[in-house]
Amino acid sequence: MSYDLAHMTSKFLSTVLLTALVAGTLVSAYADPVDQTPASKTGAQSEVSSEPSAPAVSNSPKRRPVSPDSLKKRELTMLRKSVTLTSDEETKVTPIISNYVDAVQTVKADASTTTAEKRAKRKELHDQYITNVKAVLTPDQAQAWETANTERIARLRAKKTSAAPTENASEE
Numbered sequence: 377m378s379y380d381l382a383h384m385t386s387k388f389l390s391t392v393l394l395t396a397l398v399a400g401t402l403v404s405a406y407a408d409p410v411d412q413t414p415a416s417k418t419g420a421q422s423e424v425s426s427e428p429s430a431p432a433v434s435n436s437p438k439r440r441p442v443s444p445d446s447l448k449k450r451e452l453t454m455l456r457k458s459v460t461l462t463s464d465e466e467t468k469v470t471p472i473i474s475n476y477v478d479a480v481q482t483v484k485a486d487a488s489t490t491t492a493e494k495r496a497k498r499k500e501l502h503d504q505y506i507t508n509v510k511a512v513l514t515p516d517q518a519q520a521w522e523t524a525n526t527e528r529i530a531r532l533r534a535k536k537t538s539a540a541p542t543e544n545a546s547e548e
Contacts, residue, residue: 458524459517476505
């Protein structure tokens with residue numbers, strides 16, 4: 377009888393401990409994070425990142441570096457979503473996208489330029505990218521692509537402005 381009591385007690389205790397462990401894990405998973413952002417860097421350190429595709433300034437602690445290949449695929453996918461490309465057009469657009477993404481990554485990784493210079497150079501590269509892609513597309517396709525990009529940017533800005541007050545309220 378003492379064996380059954382000892383066995384039942386150990387099973388009960390292991391069940392209680394397992395339940396407490398699971399409950400603790402769930403509580404920590406759903407708890408508000410205190411501050412998971414890395415300590416801020418000063419001076420030139422904040423502009424230089426070991427990952428060339430990492431954003432220089434990030435409001436979101438969960439941003440991951442994105443590989444250039446995935447950026448190229450995303451650009452091509454967004455173009456395909458907004459316009460129907462022929463195989464010839466896709467063949468012409470793919471190197472344009474590749475060159476653009478590679479150039480932007482090079483600018484982001486350049487430690488010898490300031491943030492303002494990088495921003496200006498990226499804007500110049502983007503304008504050239506838009507011009508090059510539009511040269512491959514028909515006028516109707518170019519208009520559809522431009523409209524889709526404008527709508528996407530508006531959605532992103534609306535999402536950003538609606539998310540900003542929520543983030544500030546949780547920090548208080």
